[in-house]
Amino acid sequence: MRAWFEKGKPLAKFYPLYEALDTFILTPGKVTKKGPHVRDGVDLKRVMVFVVIALIPATAMGIFNTGYQMLLAKGLPYDFAQCWWLGAQKVLPIIIVSYAAGGFWEVLFAVTRKHEINEGFLVTGILYALTLPPTMPLWQVAVGISFGVVFGKEIFGGTGMNIFNPALVARAFVFFAYPAQISGSAVWVAVDGFTQATPLAVIKEAARGSSPIAALSDAGFHFHNMFLGFIPGSIGETSALACLVGLIFLLLTRIASWRIVAGCVAGLLAMSGVFYLLRGPEQLAFFALPPHWHLVLGGFAFGAVFMATDPVSGCATNAGRWIYGFLIGVLTVLIRVVNPAYPEGVMLSILFMNAFAPLIDHFIVEGHIKRRSKRLKPAGQPQ
Amino acid sequence: MGTFYIKQGRNIQLEGAAKTEIVKLPIPARVAILPQDFRGIKPRLEVEVGNLVKAGTPVLVDRTHPEIKIVSPASGKVMAINRGDKRLLLEIVIEPDGRQEAIHLRKFSHEEIKNLSRQQIIEHLLEGGVWPFIRQRPFSKIAHPQDTPQAIFIQAMNTEPLAPDVDFILKDKEAEFQTGLDILRQLTKGKVYLCFDLNAKSKALLEAKNVEKHTFAGPHPAGNVSTHIHYLNPIRQRNDIVWYLGAQEVLRAAALFLYGAFSPERYVAITGEGAEKRVYAQTIIGTAINNLFEGKLKSDMRYISGSILNGKNSGRNGYLSFYDTQVTVIPEGGRRHFLGWLTPGFKQNTFSKTFVSSFLPEREVAVDTDTHGSDRAIVLNDIYDQYVALDIMTFFLLRAVIAGDIEEAEKLGILECDEEDFALCSFACPSKTDVGGIIRAGLDLIEREG
Numbered sequence: 001m002r003a004w005f006e007k008g009k010p011l012a013k014f015y016p017l018y019e020a021l022d023t024f025i026l027t028p029g030k031v032t033k034k035g036p037h038v039r040d041g042v043d044l045k046r047v048m049v050f051v052v053i054a055l056i057p058a059t060a061m062g063i064f065n066t067g068y069q070m071l072l073a074k075g076l077p078y079d080f081a082q083c084w085w086l087g088a089q090k091v092l093p094i095i096i097v098s099y100a101a102g103g104f105w106e107v108l109f110a111v112t113r114k115h116e117i118n119e120g121f122l123v124t125g126i127l128y129a130l131t132l133p134p135t136m137p138l139w140q141v142a143v144g145i146s147f148g149v150v151f152g153k154e155i156f157g158g159t160g161m162n163i164f165n166p167a168l169v170a171r172a173f174v175f176f177a178y179p180a181q182i183s184g185s186a187v188w189v190a191v192d193g194f195t196q197a198t199p200l201a202v203i204k205e206a207a208r209g210s211s212p213i214a215a216l217s218d219a220g221f222h223f224h225n226m227f228l229g230f231i232p233g234s235i236g237e238t239s240a241l242a243c244l245v246g247l248i249f250l251l252l253t254r255i256a257s258w259r260i261v262a263g264c265v266a267g268l269l270a271m272s273g274v275f276y277l278l279r280g281p282e283q284l285a286f287f288a289l290p291p292h293w294h295l296v297l298g299g300f301a302f303g304a305v306f307m308a309t310d311p312v313s314g315c316a317t318n319a320g321r322w323i324y325g326f327l328i329g330v331l332t333v334l335i336r337v338v339n340p341a342y343p344e345g346v347m348l349s350i351l352f353m354n355a356f357a358p359l360i361d362h363f364i365v366e367g368h369i370k371r372r373s374k375r376l377k378p379a380g381q382p383q
Numbered sequence: 384m385g386t387f388y389i390k391q392g393r394n395i396q397l398e399g400a401a402k403t404e405i406v407k408l409p410i411p412a413r414v415a416i417l418p419q420d421f422r423g424i425k426p427r428l429e430v431e432v433g434n435l436v437k438a439g440t441p442v443l444v445d446r447t448h449p450e451i452k453i454v455s456p457a458s459g460k461v462m463a464i465n466r467g468d469k470r471l472l473l474e475i476v477i478e479p480d481g482r483q484e485a486i487h488l489r490k491f492s493h494e495e496i497k498n499l500s501r502q503q504i505i506e507h508l509l510e511g512g513v514w515p516f517i518r519q520r521p522f523s524k525i526a527h528p529q530d531t532p533q534a535i536f537i538q539a540m541n542t543e544p545l546a547p548d549v550d551f552i553l554k555d556k557e558a559e560f561q562t563g564l565d566i567l568r569q570l571t572k573g574k575v576y577l578c579f580d581l582n583a584k585s586k587a588l589l590e591a592k593n594v595e596k597h598t599f600a601g602p603h604p605a606g607n608v609s610t611h612i613h614y615l616n617p618i619r620q621r622n623d624i625v626w627y628l629g630a631q632e633v634l635r636a637a638a639l640f641l642y643g644a645f646s647p648e649r650y651v652a653i654t655g656e657g658a659e660k661r662v663y664a665q666t667i668i669g670t671a672i673n674n675l676f677e678g679k680l681k682s683d684m685r686y687i688s689g690s691i692l693n694g695k696n697s698g699r700n701g702y703l704s705f706y707d708t709q710v711t712v713i714p715e716g717g718r719r720h721f722l723g724w725l726t727p728g729f730k731q732n733t734f735s736k737t738f739v740s741s742f743l744p745e746r747e748v749a750v751d752t753d754t755h756g757s758d759r760a761i762v763l764n765d766i767y768d769q770y771v772a773l774d775i776m777t778f779f780l781l782r783a784v785i786a787g788d789i790e791e792a793e794k795l796g797i798l799e800c801d802e803e804d805f806a807l808c809s810f811a812c813p814s815k816t817d818v819g820g821i822i823r824a825g826l827d828l829i830e831r832e833g
Binding site: 019023024025026027028029030031032033034035036037038039040041042043044045046047049050116118119120158159160161252253254255257311312316317318321361365368369371372373375 | 395397617619685687689690691692693694695696711713715716717718719720721722723724725728731732733734735736737738750751752753754755756757758759760761762763764765774776778779794795796806807809810811812813814815817819820
């Protein structure tokens with residue numbers, strides 16, 4: 001088999017594709033040429049696959065909940081198997097199209113640039129799919145991921161060089177290009193003509209000075225079902241619990257930076273705490289939402305766990321990671337609470353902080369250089 | 384005397400340490416000088432195939448400073464001069480005659496040594512062929528006799544995987560060792576630092592005089608000379624020159640003065656699970672690897688001159704590198720495993736937390752030379768610093784070097800570094816990045832353009 005893809009052979013162009021499939025099935029089996037002669041058992045394939053594994057709870061929850069919301073909307077009785085079946089019919093095509101369209105670009109760039117196919121795409125493809133509403137037309141799914149892969153990643157030189165998280169670039173692209181299919185109240189449940197506002201929209205529309213919790217509970221939203229995720233919303237984002245399970249897995253395996261996640265949570269709680277203290281009859285209802293509710297609202301949990309922790313587009317210094325995470329949390333609340341245009345702020349705040357991450361790192365590194373140069377020499381040197 | 388506890392770094396747990404027993408080996412059938420071992424000189428051949436040499440006959444000299452000589456470790460005949468691409472000198476192979484005739488120079492008594500001037504000592508070290516064992520930082524090249532170092536570091540510990548126990552090698556050699564220290568003491572107006580392991584017991588180290596003693600504890604790279612320099616006499620710019628040498632070279636310097644001849648003696652720890660008799664061999668510089676194994680070499684093993692982290696693949700027909708005090712034998716990898724990215728890994732050698740074995744108590748596991756993955760762009764940029772004992776932001780330093788930004792790389796402290804300080808980063812990197820290789824490229828670039 002291998003011989004067909006080697007240099008000078010007719011299929012040589014597609015060597016990256018062959019290599020990707022080949023090493024997916026069997027480990028590369030290469031040996032070191034120089035020191036270190038022994039290498040760690042982990043490779044990037046394993047790291048990326050582990051992120052995908054961490055996304056399994058959110059994906060499963062997304063499939064189940066999509067079906068569950070459809071049954072609710074149609075007024076049918078609860079049926080466990082039916083939830084999975086209906087959900088899978090809606091969600092799996094989106095995931096498959098996302099992987100297929102994105103994978104096409106990935107392979108195209110690998111073949112023209114003659115490098116191996118990067119496993120990072122395994123993560124991007126599913127992350128993007130999970131941020132979409134279940135009603136998203138499949139052609140828009142494909143256009144979005146194409147934009148994300150090409151303009152979010154490949155034009156910067158590919159994996160490891162991108163400034164923005166490609167999955168979020170894809171999400172932002174469809175958000176601005178096709179707002180009708182990704183916002184409003186008609187898109188979150190995959191039943192034609194059925195409208196239901198998300199919790200974020202419910203609070204936004206509540207009267208000034210009114211209680212946001214009462215408004216939520218009138219609409220059928222409680223802390224527990226928002227935490228568990230049995231609410232309408234983007235496929236993978238509704239369940240904070242599923243994100244929490246994924247987070248625990250990523251932290252145990254030391255793949256995600258705990259500093260970024262902790263920073264996000266701290267920023268979110270701090271900023272929403274400030275608004276909470278300022279609440280009053282003249283203020284927007286959102287001010288009065290207790291800080292811990294923000295954790296289970298919208299896509300925050302998903303964004304903080306899976307998007308903000310992307311090591312390539314985030315900060316690369318430890319102090320920077322705290323600042324980066326904290327500001328994501330702060331911006332998320334700012335956009336949510338006082339910005340009337342966008343219902344959710346996680347996506348935009350992460351993209352915004354992606355742009356600032358190199359600047360934050362720059363100041364941290366400058367500080368490091370200053371500290372280095374101040375380090376005193378030991379006494380008694382002749383020169 | 385201070386003690387430094389190094390927190391960064393980590394030991395790779397593996398089988399195959401050498402028993403603390405010294406075995407004296409016969410003069411090998413072949414020895415070689417490997418010109419690629421030397422950094423900072425342009426080698427010029429002083430011998431031709433067929434020439435007879437003695438132990439101490441110059442084989443190579445530096446083109447620009449011919450007083451720097453690399454001498455033959457054995458008496459015998461030059462058997463071959465092997466070159467590689469572009470006529471690059473690779474090996475000067477000498478067939479020893481077993482008589483070990485030496486070139487005789489002046490002898491000095493302990494008292495005479497104390498009254499020698501710096502210049503006399505330098506000249507004697509150069510003449511006797513011991514000079515190339517003294518190297519300098521920055522750039523880890525052979526020291527320059529015209530320089531005055533700020534300090535001299537004696538590296539009397541080694542924390543590389545399965546490394547020889549320097550403390551054991553120095554046992555009962557305190558008199559020679561002290562003589563060597565007294566000789567080196569004359570080379571700098573600054574301090575001579577003797578750095579050794581916190582648990583060292585030999586008198587040679589504990590009772591050494593006229594030097595400043597410091598102990599280091601903690602995982603590898605606590606024993607690296609960069610670590611010692613970083614804490615005791617940090618290098619901030621190119622003119623901050625320090626010299627360093629290993630403990631065995633101190634003995635060599637002493638022997639040169641006391642006995643008036645170049646001492647080619649080398650203690651080598653034979654380690655690694657592929658080596659059957661794991662002991663400390665008493666042999667000579669540049670010995671053929673097969674001499675260390677009585678000619679019984681296995682084809683499915685890799686023979687490394689040095690450690691698994693920083694050694695060189697010598698091959699079965701290769702030779703011990705000039706500065707190495709260890710040989711490691713490990714199985715070659717290259718077997719392909721089904722769905723490797725999904726296996727739980729109960730016996731995987733890893734620093735990551737992605738295998739079951741990461742959560743089991745640490746134990747020695749078997750290793751091989753498999754890369755366990757293909758080269759990728761750096762994605763996990765937060766893993767390096769925990770394995771570097773210097774105050775270095777590794778990822779940013781790598782970026783500066785790759786971008787060719789010499790100024791930034793210097794500000795980030797590249798002059799304090801050597802590639803060996805980043806071997807653990809290369810080991811642990813899931814993208815299989817050659818971190819040390821990038822650092823070396825950066826150092827070479829700075830040396831060339833600066």
